Amino acid sequence: MDKPLLAINNLRIAFQQGEHHIEAVRGVSFSVNAGETVGLVGESGSGKSITALSILQLLPENAHCSGEIAFADEALLDLSKSQMRKIRGHKISMIFQEPMTALNPLHTIEKQIGEVLAIHLGLQNSEATAKTLELLELVGIRDARNRLKAYPHELSGGQRQRAMIAMALACEPTLLIADEPTTALDVTVQRQILSLLADLQQKLGMAILFISHDLNLIRHVSDRICVMKNGEIVEQGDTESVFKAPQHPYTIDLLNAEPDGEPEPLNEHPMPLVTGEKIKVWFPIKKGFFKKTVGHVKAVTDLSLTIHQGETLGIVGESGSGKTTLGMALLKLQTSEGLIRFEDTRIDTMNQDQFRPLRREMQIVFQDPFGSLSPRMTVADIVGEGLDIHKLANEANREEQIIAALDDVGLDPECRHRYPHEFSGGQRQRISIARALVLKPRLMVLDEPTSALDRTVQSQIIDLLRNLQKKYHLSYIFISHDLAVVKAMSHRIIVMQGGEIVEQGTTQQIFSQPVETYTRELISAAFESRKQSAVPYSSRSASGLSIGNQNQIIDVRN
Known part of the structure; x- marks a missing residue:
C-alpha cells in the first residue's frame, strides 16, 4: 500500500x-x-x-x-x-x-491573488491579471473583471469567501x-x-x-x-x-443536532415597529481620471417591508442579493433613498446626531464576530461601551448591567476581563449578542448570526434568541443563507434576488407552497440533501459529480 x-x-x-x-x-x-x-x-x-x-x-x-x-x-x-x-x-x-x-484590507483582490502567482509561479503584470480573472470567474464571482480592483470590504461575505478560495487554488496545490x-x-x-x-x-x-x-x-x-x-x-x-x-x-x-422548533406565536394584531417604503441603495461605478460614474451596482431597488413588534422577519437569498445592505439601510448604517419609519417617527430624513437617541432601540449583530469585536478591548469594555455612549449607566450599576447581559446570553460573567481571541466562535457570537442586548433594544438585526457555528452551538444560539425574544418582546430581522435556521426562527420570510423581493409570506407558506422557481431552488438545495442523508451510501451513485439539475445532490467523493 x-x-x-x-x-x-x-x-x-x-x-x-x-x-x-x-x-x-x-x-x-x-x-x-x-x-x-x-x-x-x-x-x-x-x-x-x-x-x-x-x-x-x-x-x-x-x-x-x-x-x-x-x-x-x-x-x-x-x-x-x-x-x-x-x-x-x-x-x-x-x-x-x-x-x-485573512484578507489584507489595504490591498485589492487582484493584488492579493497576484502576489501568490508571482511568488510561486513567477507570473507578472498581464499574465497575472489574466490568471486572476480566470480564477475569479472559476469560483463564480459575477462581473469578475470589475471586481479585480475591489477591496475586501467592498465584497459581500460570500464573495470574500470565493476570493479566498480563488487564492488558495491559484497554484493548483x-x-x-x-x-x-x-x-x-x-x-x-x-x-x-x-x-x-x-x-x-x-x-x-x-x-x-x-x-x-x-x-x-x-x-x-x-x-x-x-x-x-x-x-x-x-x-x-x-x-x-x-x-x-x-x-x-x-x-x-x-x-x-439539527435546528428545530418555531418562534413564539405573535399577538393577533401586532403593531408595526419598522416600516420601509421604496428603499433604494445603488453604489456608483466610477472610472477614468475624473472618476466619472459609468454605471451602478443595484444592491437594493424599490423595496418595501414591515417588521412588527415581537416578530422575526427572515431574509433569505444568495450572496450579493442585498440582504445585508437592506439591514444596514434600515439602521441608517448605509446611505439610502426611500422612507423608513420607526413606529410613527420618520428616521430616513434624520442626520446621525438626530438619530442617535433612537440608535439604542435598533441594534445589529454582525456576520463576523471576530472582525466586529475590538481585539484590544476586554469583554466588559466591549459590552459596556454602548452604556457609556448612551449614558445609560453610572459607576454603581455599570458592572451590574454588563454581568446581567452576559448572564442573559449564557456566558460566565467571570470571563468579562478576557479578550475576544480567547473565546471560541460560538462564545464570540454570544458576546456580540450581549453587546447589542445590554442597551435593551426593541429591534435587533441579526446578520448571519449562526453561519460560522457548528450545529450543536447553532441550536443553542437559536434557543437563546427565542428565549430573549420572549423575555424582552424583541423584534428580529434575521438574515441568513441557512434555510433550516431561518425556518426555526422566523414568523415571516422575504426572499431576495438581485436587490429585489421575489417572494414573501409566512414561514409555513414559503416552505410548503413556494410560488417562485428561485424560492423552490433555494429550498431544494437546502433540504433535499437532508432527506437523502437517510439513504445508505451503497444505494447512491458513487460516480463523483452531479451538476446541473437543481434537485440532484452533489456527491464529490472520488
Whole structure:
C-alpha cells in the first residue's frame, strides 16, 4: 500500500499563557491519501483549526507543538521558515475560515491573488491579471473583471469567501486544507464551490482536508471522517460506517443536532415597529481620471417591508442579493433613498446626531464576530461601551448591567476581563449578542448570526434568541443563507434576488407552497440533501459529480 500524502502522528499542541499551560490538541493521529477527501468535524473549540494550522506552521508564538507531521515524506515540523514558505500556498494551500480577517484590507483582490502567482509561479503584470480573472470567474464571482480592483470590504461575505478560495487554488496545490470553506455561502453557491473543488480534485489528483461543522455537508464530500472533541479524535472511519453506525456518543449527538422548533406565536394584531417604503441603495461605478460614474451596482431597488413588534422577519437569498445592505439601510448604517419609519417617527430624513437617541432601540449583530469585536478591548469594555455612549449607566450599576447581559446570553460573567481571541466562535457570537442586548433594544438585526457555528452551538444560539425574544418582546430581522435556521426562527420570510423581493409570506407558506422557481431552488438545495442523508451510501451513485439539475445532490467523493 502506498504511503499517505499527509500523515499526522501523536500531534500535541499546547499554549503558554502566563503561568498557565493549556493543552489544545492531545495525541491526534490521522492520515490523508493522495486524491482523497478527509472530513474533520467537531464542535467549536475542539481543536480542528489548530490542527490544520500546525500543518503549515502557522501557530502563534506561544504555541508548543510536538509529534510528527509528514507531507510527501518531508517532516514539516523540522523545516525552517524559508523552507515552509516554498510549500505554503504552492504544495499545500489553505482556505481560512474568516475571510475578512485573512484578507489584507489595504490591498485589492487582484493584488492579493497576484502576489501568490508571482511568488510561486513567477507570473507578472498581464499574465497575472489574466490568471486572476480566470480564477475569479472559476469560483463564480459575477462581473469578475470589475471586481479585480475591489477591496475586501467592498465584497459581500460570500464573495470574500470565493476570493479566498480563488487564492488558495491559484497554484493548483497537492493538498488543500479547507477550513469551513462554504460557511459564508448560500446553499446554491455551496453546490457550485463543491462542484469546483471536485473538478479540480479529479483533474489534479488533489487531496483535501475538509474542516466543517456541517455534518450533512461532510457526508457528501468526504471519503473518511475524523470526529474531534476536546483536542482528541474520538472516532474515525470511512464515511459510510460513521454515518450508518456511529460508535461514540459524541458522534451520535452531532448527527442528531439539527435546528428545530418555531418562534413564539405573535399577538393577533401586532403593531408595526419598522416600516420601509421604496428603499433604494445603488453604489456608483466610477472610472477614468475624473472618476466619472459609468454605471451602478443595484444592491437594493424599490423595496418595501414591515417588521412588527415581537416578530422575526427572515431574509433569505444568495450572496450579493442585498440582504445585508437592506439591514444596514434600515439602521441608517448605509446611505439610502426611500422612507423608513420607526413606529410613527420618520428616521430616513434624520442626520446621525438626530438619530442617535433612537440608535439604542435598533441594534445589529454582525456576520463576523471576530472582525466586529475590538481585539484590544476586554469583554466588559466591549459590552459596556454602548452604556457609556448612551449614558445609560453610572459607576454603581455599570458592572451590574454588563454581568446581567452576559448572564442573559449564557456566558460566565467571570470571563468579562478576557479578550475576544480567547473565546471560541460560538462564545464570540454570544458576546456580540450581549453587546447589542445590554442597551435593551426593541429591534435587533441579526446578520448571519449562526453561519460560522457548528450545529450543536447553532441550536443553542437559536434557543437563546427565542428565549430573549420572549423575555424582552424583541423584534428580529434575521438574515441568513441557512434555510433550516431561518425556518426555526422566523414568523415571516422575504426572499431576495438581485436587490429585489421575489417572494414573501409566512414561514409555513414559503416552505410548503413556494410560488417562485428561485424560492423552490433555494429550498431544494437546502433540504433535499437532508432527506437523502437517510439513504445508505451503497444505494447512491458513487460516480463523483452531479451538476446541473437543481434537485440532484452533489456527491464529490472520488
